[in-house]
Amino acid sequence: xxxxxxxxxxxxxxxxxxxxxxxxxxxxxxxxxxxxxxxxxxxxxxxxxxxxxxxxxxxxxxxxxxxxxxxxxxxx
Numbered sequence: 001x002x003x004x005x006x007x008x009x010x011x012x013x014x015x016x017x018x019x020x021x022x023x024x025x026x027x028x029x030x031x032x033x034x035x036x037x038x039x040x041x042x043x044x045x046x047x048x049x050x051x052x053x054x055x056x057x058x059x060x061x062x063x064x065x066x067x068x069x070x071x072x073x074x075x076x
Contacts, residue, residue: 002047003054004064006071007040 002008010032021028033041069075 002050003056004068005047006068007043008047010036 016028036044066075
């Protein structure tokens with residue numbers, strides 16, 4: 001399951017994330033692969049290949065939100 005896993009995040013500006021990616025998809029992914037490195041790239045490929053359904057309840061989403069806030073240091 002890839003929800004709330006910070007390994008799946010690559011921060012980009014709006015122009016690159018939406019417009020550049022849409023117009024130059026192959027180049028976009030080649031650059032991402034180069035920037036994040038082979039280990040993290042393999043992780044991304046495994047996440048993309050996972051077609052299993054992960055039903056989520058409100059409680060599950062709340063746990064994920066709490067864990068992310070803790071990881072980002074938003075909770076004391």
